[in-house]
Amino acid sequence: MARMPGVVWDPLPENRTEPYINPSQIIVHTAVDGNVNIPAYFRRRDVFVESHFWITRSGRITQMMDTHRQADANYRANNSAISIETEDDGDPEGNPWTYAQIQSLVRVIKWAASTHGIPIQRCRSSTAPGVGWHSMWSYPTDPINLRGRPVPSPWTTALGKTCPGRTRIRQLIDVVMPLASGTADPPDGGDDENRDTVRDGSRGSDVQALQKFFKIPDDGIFGAMTEAAVKTFQMAQGLSVDGIVGPKTWGRVDEPKSVYTKQTSQYLPYTIWLRSPYAYRSQYQALTRILNSELLLPASPVFSEISDAATRGFQRGAGLTVDGMVGRQTWGTLFFGAPDD
């Protein structure tokens, strides 16, 4: 018998009467009903379906059937599938699985996979081992986006079944299964295809990730500081300097490539912390003007927070320590290119 440890065990009457199975599939559902008590629903005398697991939006896991017992939720796959019901609020498209639900789904899938030797991969057919979702075979032309003409499915008697909905199907493929199989990117890792192109005025987590990368204030709003950092980063990476972070620049954020090779002898290298009060004022101002223009900013005598951001962007792009300090290394690299080593 197979019961998952550390979860609520609330067996249905069918747990004693359904036949023994050796499951090879895991099929995920959504309840499409707000505030439903699924164990109570499955107990109703006029309801002849049941599921092995129930995961609420708060992430609480209830096991209602031993996974060696058949649960009737998947038509022809009833004798091969472990079924997982998930709570929604009646709008599974508008409200994706919560973070707690995702964590619990990952736990259940990992446990079921290791207990029954089920591979954590998408089922290649309706009878192949693996993980799937209820409507998987209902829309053969576009099973993820549920588009096209529905066909009769071996996993449901209802024509045009959409369970668990496009949003949750995407979450299953993009988040839950990679986490369960251990192939997910680390949380701050580079998953390029999920990143939007960001530019002046953009907001959100991609902008924030970029700001963290440049070690500038990470309010998630792409303003003058972020733009300054992006431009000098692009310059140092040999990209076209447009201040827009699209696939090419994101690619370099993940994997910096070229080394800055500017060669100029117009200015002598000068070791100075431009934010230090020790330089002579006129000298400081002249150098700051030069520095700002080298950082692609107006030639102002003030080393502003935007200059600081631009310095950090350059340091990132040139592979230097990112501290916003224009010392010997940054100054030398900016004016003479990276030292050979």
Ligand SMILES: [Zn+2]
């Ligand atoms: Zn379903």
